[in-house]
Every structure is written in structure tokens, then in C-alpha cells.
Amino acid sequence: MPATPAWPPRSAPRLFVAEELAADRTIAIEGNQAHYLSRVMRVGEGDTIILCDDITGEWAAQIESVGKRRIEAAAVERLREKEAVPDFWLCPALVKKDRFDLILEKATELGVARIRPVVTRRCVVDKLNAERARTVTVEAAEQCARTALPIVDAPDKLDTLLRDWPQDRALLFADETGGEPASGAFTRLKGPSALLIGPEGGFDEAERAAIRALPQAVPIGLGPRILRAETAAIAATALWMAVAGDWADERAEIPTPVR
Amino acid sequence: MPATPAWPPRSAPRLFVAEELAADRTIAIEGNQAHYLSRVMRVGEGDTIILCDDITGEWAAQIESVGKRRIEAAAVERLREKEAVPDFWLCPALVKKDRFDLILEKATELGVARIRPVVTRRCVVDKLNAERARTVTVEAAEQCARTALPIVDAPDKLDTLLRDWPQDRALLFADETGGEPASGAFTRLKGPSALLIGPEGGFDEAERAAIRALPQAVPIGLGPRILRAETAAIAATALWMAVAGDWADERAEIPTPVR
Known part of the structure; x- marks a missing residue:
């Protein structure tokens, strides 16, 4: 048991801010984040919070003033540099909102670098609310002590995605036909990779043929049971992180859980 | 493209029933399931539905009568035997309802044979609604074309679970300290296994010591990022199925997706 309480306290609120952080720099927190800090977490002057900027990493910061709609906090000390995540993209077909939120949340936790949503013929959804997607990924990162956010792109049609596919990146394609x-x-294809997951109902035959025609594409199987689209995305991402990502890397330190 | 329409139709409703099915045996469907068939799916006499009993497997059945609160259907032809799933238990600490439902749903899809919920010191929940748990696993199995349901036990306290732990079953223990x-x-421990996942906030030191003292326990790490409890459960289950379960097995046939 430690004799002195941890600093910053384990219960300190953790927020991503848009501005770049630096020692002694004061930043303003407004909107929902200010409401969360003052009304939900009831922070006051002098309290410690944790801020991340997705650029320099994670900082302990001290509240300088609490106004009705605006809180000011000064960065005090950098706690961690922005983390490196494996070079892995997730390309999930759009599915209904709740299920897609789950994909975004779990992809963030699992350390996906970039999410490229795809629109295919059997998609029943063809739009992504970019603001909502950002909120989901930021909240997942805040909760799970990540210091890096995934990039979330605007959705592409499948043929657009395939046309511009990078030469050196494997496209791991969850093919329901095996x-x-x-x-x-x-394990065999370690290196820059992306995982393509179809919508409920899968890809149609023409789509499957177009994907298979891409030299970088590798059809993979996810076992004998049918997985929902979001389950396939989460399961295969976890597997990639474990066998080709950084789950087996040596690591100096495990970050402290936020909750 | 097939020249004749598939039988049973891909859109046929799929239900688990409590009674054992056999050729020509008529069974009664009541309650929510009758409501779902008549009001939501609007089935009528002569329509084909798919029934599973978690004993003999999956059957095509024909609707014989549609009453206000009761539908009768006769099993016509067995489509598949009840599937075998790998000998894998998931022992997740209880977490809040939505998050635990997610564990139950995804464990069912991923092919977990048995779910043994655990109550630990940092659990904020200590009860499981057995009926709700059954509903979640049955719906997941119906949706994903599984013909076998996982067993869901009543929650055990951690010390009870450890005291009676089977001699020949590895207890894979997701240890946040590494x-x-x-x-x-x-991969090394293929064979009967179970995965123990703590609640949000993890196990406390005494619990960790008690688990580690069990000869069957193997502390495992799930990578450098903090995963929420339900993410750890889903990710590690997927990984086990892929590297120690049946994802790499030869298989004769991939079942047809339900939706």
C-alpha cells in the first residue's frame, strides 16, 4: 500500500482538449466539457484534472477558475507522451447507429490507428455523423486512459476504397464464404494492415469478386459460427492486436486504470 | 444464382423452444414468442419457421394453427444437428446490466460453452437476472444461427469458484498487473479452459493472490492498453477461439446467415 496518496488522484477527471498543451499554458474548457467538470465532477479552483491533446500526450493540470460556462486550467506536468499504436486500420461497413458506436468504442480501446467506414450495397445506413463518431471515440479514450485518438474518416464507397488502396498495406477481408x-x-502478414468487415448480410458476389481481385487482399475466415458485423469487427481486431500488434511486446509500464 | 428459392426461406423466423423436437411432433408456442411470430413476423398457417431445442438441433417446421395467444407448429425435417462448441468457459465478474448483456450476447456468438458469472469485492452489481440472461443468450443464438445455447450459471463468489475449481481445467486469469x-x-494450453475477467477496477490484491495460488491459474496479459471489463471478456474470448478453439478447424459447411 502506498503511504502517500497518488498524484494526480486516480479519480481525477480526464478530458481530451482541442488545443495543444504545454507546461504552464492555460487553456479554456467550454460547452459540455465545462458542464461535466463543474456539474458532474464538481471540480473547484486548485483541483487537479488530467488533460490530453492527441498531440503531446497526457498532462496533469490545475483548475484556475470555474465560471458558469467556462473553466480555465493550466497544464502543470506531462505525465505521459502520446502513445504509439500499431499500424492497423479498421474498415467496417456502416451498420445501425448503436452497433456502429460499439465498433468505434471498442476499436478505440483496442488501439486501432484509423477507422475508414465503408458503404457497400447491403448497407442499410450510408451516412456517419462525424461529430457523434468523435464523441464516442473521445469518451472511449478518456475512459480507457488512451492518449491517442483513432482517426475516423468520412465513409467511402467500397469501389473508392479499393481503387486507392495503398500498395504496401494488406487488406484482410472477412469473407463469409471462407x-x-x-x-x-x-501472424504471417505482420506489418501495415487493414481489416475489411461487411455489413449484416455480407458483401454481394460482385463486391467479393472486386475485393478478391485486389492483389493486397487476403480473404480470412473467422471460424465456424456466424458473427454479427460488429462482433466480427471487434473479434478480428482483438485477434490482430494479440498476434500481429503489440500485445506480446515488452512494456515498461501499465497505465493506471481511470475507473 | 440458384434457380429455385432456398428452403426453408432465408427470412424464416428462428426460435428456440423448450420442448424436444422430433419429426412430425407438434409443439405449442406461447407468450412473447407467439406474439413475435403472429404480430411481428405475421406468419400464417402453412408458413415455414425454424425451430431449435438445444437438444436435437435445428428443424424446419410448419405452422399448423395461429391462435390469439398460441401457435402450433409441427417439426418437418431436421436441418442440422446440435453443434459442438469448444470446451471453453467464460467467468466474467458482474458488471452493470448493459455491459453484462453485451458479454452474454457476444459470448454466445463466439461459441462459449458455459458462462459462470463471478462476484468479486469491487463488483458494483451482485445479482444476475437469470430470466433476462436467458433471453439475451437465446436471442443471440437465434440471430446468429447457433443451434446450441451456452449454459449460464448463477453467480458465484470468487472464493467459491476457486475452491471447487476442476483439476483439469486451466483458469486463464486476465491480470491487470501483467x-x-x-x-x-x-496456444500453449489448448484443452479445457476458462477465462476469468475482473470487474471495472479489477481484482484487489488479496483476490489476485488467491487466484495466483491456484495451481490451475495462469496469469495472462491483454496488451498495453486498458480495456473495459466487457471488452477484455470479448477480446480474450475471440482470441482463445481463434488460437485454441475451432477457428482453424476444417469444416464441411458454413451455415447460412439468418439476416
Whole structure:
């Protein structure tokens, strides 16, 4: 048991801010974040909070003033640099809102670098609310002590995605008609990768043919049971992180859980 | 493209019933399931539905009568035997309802044989609504074309779980303070296994010591990022299925997606 209380306190609120942080720099917190700090967390002058900027990393900061709609806080000490995450993109077909939020939340927790939503023929949704997507990923990162946010792109049509596919990036394609077992394929193809997951109902035959025609595409199988689209996305991302990402890397330190 | 329409139709409703099915046996469907069939799916006499009993497997059945509160259907032809799933238990600490429902749903999809909920010191929930748990797992199985339901036990206290732990079953323990990378441990320990996942906030020191004292316990690590409890459960279950379960097995047939 530590003799002195932890600093910053484990219960300190944790927020992502848009501005770049630096020692002694005062930043303003407004809107929902100010409401959260003052009304929900009831912070006062002198309290410690934790701020991240997705640029320099994670800072302990001290509240300088609490106004009705605006809180000011000064960065005091950098706690961690912005983390590096594996070079892994997730390209999920759009699915209904709750299920897509789950994909965004879990992809953030699992350390996905970039999310490229895709629109396919069997998608029943063809738009993504960018602001909502940002809120979901920021909240997941705040909760899970991540210091880096995933990039979330605007949705692309499948043929656009395939046309511009980078030469050096494997496109791991969850093919419901079968493919190489994912674990073996992911282990074999370590390096820049992306995982393409279809919507409920899967890709149609023409789409499957177009994907398979791409030299970078590798059809993979996710076992004998049918997985919902969001389950396939989460399960295959976790597997990639474990066998081809950084789950087996040596690490100096495990960050302290926020809750 | 097939010249004749699929039978049973891909859109046929799929239900688990409590009674054992057999050729020509008529069974009664009541309550919410009758409501779902008549009001939501609008089935009528002569329509085909799909029934599972978690005993004999999956059957095509024909509606014989549609009453106000009771529908009768006769099993016509067995489509599949009840599937075998890997010998894998999930032992998740209880967490808040929505998050626990997610664990139950995804564990069902991923093919977990048995779910043994655990109550630990940092659990903010200590009860599980058994009926609700059954509803969640049945709906997940119906949706994902599973023919076998996971067993869901009543919650046990951690010390009870550890006291009676089977001699021949590895207890893979997601230890936030670190452990063998999960992928390697799961591959090494193929065979009857269980995965123990703590609540938000993790196990306390005494609990961790008690778990580690069990000869069957193997502390595992789930990578450098903090995962929420339900994410850890889903991610590690997917990983186990992929590297130690049946994702790499040869299989004769991929079942047809329900939706």
C-alpha cells in the first residue's frame, strides 16, 4: 500500500482538449466539457484534472477558475507522451447507429490507428455523423486512459476504397464464404494492415469478386459460427492486436486504470 | 444464382423452444414468442419457421394453427444437428446490466460453452437476472444461427469458484498487473479452459493472490492498453477461439446467415 496518496488522484477527471498543451499554458474548457467538470465532477479552483491533446500526450493540470460556462486550467506536468499504436486500420461497413458506436468504442480501446467506414450495397445506413463518431471515440479514450485518438474518416464507397488502396498495406477481408484462418494469416502478414468487415448480410458476389481481385487482399475466415458485423469487427481486431500488434511486446509500464 | 428459392426461406423466423423436437411432433408456442411470430413476423398457417431445442438441433417446421395467444407448429425435417462448441468457459465478474448483456450476447456468438458469472469485492452489481440472461443468450443464438445455447450459471463468489475449481481445467486469469501474453498462453494450453475477467477496477490484491495460488491459474496479459471489463471478456474470448478453439478447424459447411 502506498503511504502517500497518488498524484494526480486516480479519480481525477480526464478530458481530451482541442488545443495543444504545454507546461504552464492555460487553456479554456467550454460547452459540455465545462458542464461535466463543474456539474458532474464538481471540480473547484486548485483541483487537479488530467488533460490530453492527441498531440503531446497526457498532462496533469490545475483548475484556475470555474465560471458558469467556462473553466480555465493550466497544464502543470506531462505525465505521459502520446502513445504509439500499431499500424492497423479498421474498415467496417456502416451498420445501425448503436452497433456502429460499439465498433468505434471498442476499436478505440483496442488501439486501432484509423477507422475508414465503408458503404457497400447491403448497407442499410450510408451516412456517419462525424461529430457523434468523435464523441464516442473521445469518451472511449478518456475512459480507457488512451492518449491517442483513432482517426475516423468520412465513409467511402467500397469501389473508392479499393481503387486507392495503398500498395504496401494488406487488406484482410472477412469473407463469409471462407478464407485462411485469421490467426495464421495475421501472424504471417505482420506489418501495415487493414481489416475489411461487411455489413449484416455480407458483401454481394460482385463486391467479393472486386475485393478478391485486389492483389493486397487476403480473404480470412473467422471460424465456424456466424458473427454479427460488429462482433466480427471487434473479434478480428482483438485477434490482430494479440498476434500481429503489440500485445506480446515488452512494456515498461501499465497505465493506471481511470475507473 | 440458384434457380429455385432456398428452403426453408432465408427470412424464416428462428426460435428456440423448450420442448424436444422430433419429426412430425407438434409443439405449442406461447407468450412473447407467439406474439413475435403472429404480430411481428405475421406468419400464417402453412408458413415455414425454424425451430431449435438445444437438444436435437435445428428443424424446419410448419405452422399448423395461429391462435390469439398460441401457435402450433409441427417439426418437418431436421436441418442440422446440435453443434459442438469448444470446451471453453467464460467467468466474467458482474458488471452493470448493459455491459453484462453485451458479454452474454457476444459470448454466445463466439461459441462459449458455459458462462459462470463471478462476484468479486469491487463488483458494483451482485445479482444476475437469470430470466433476462436467458433471453439475451437465446436471442443471440437465434440471430446468429447457433443451434446450441451456452449454459449460464448463477453467480458465484470468487472464493467459491476457486475452491471447487476442476483439476483439469486451466483458469486463464486476465491480470491487470501483467502476465504471459495471452496469445502464447492460449496456444500453449489448448484443452479445457476458462477465462476469468475482473470487474471495472479489477481484482484487489488479496483476490489476485488467491487466484495466483491456484495451481490451475495462469496469469495472462491483454496488451498495453486498458480495456473495459466487457471488452477484455470479448477480446480474450475471440482470441482463445481463434488460437485454441475451432477457428482453424476444417469444416464441411458454413451455415447460412439468418439476416
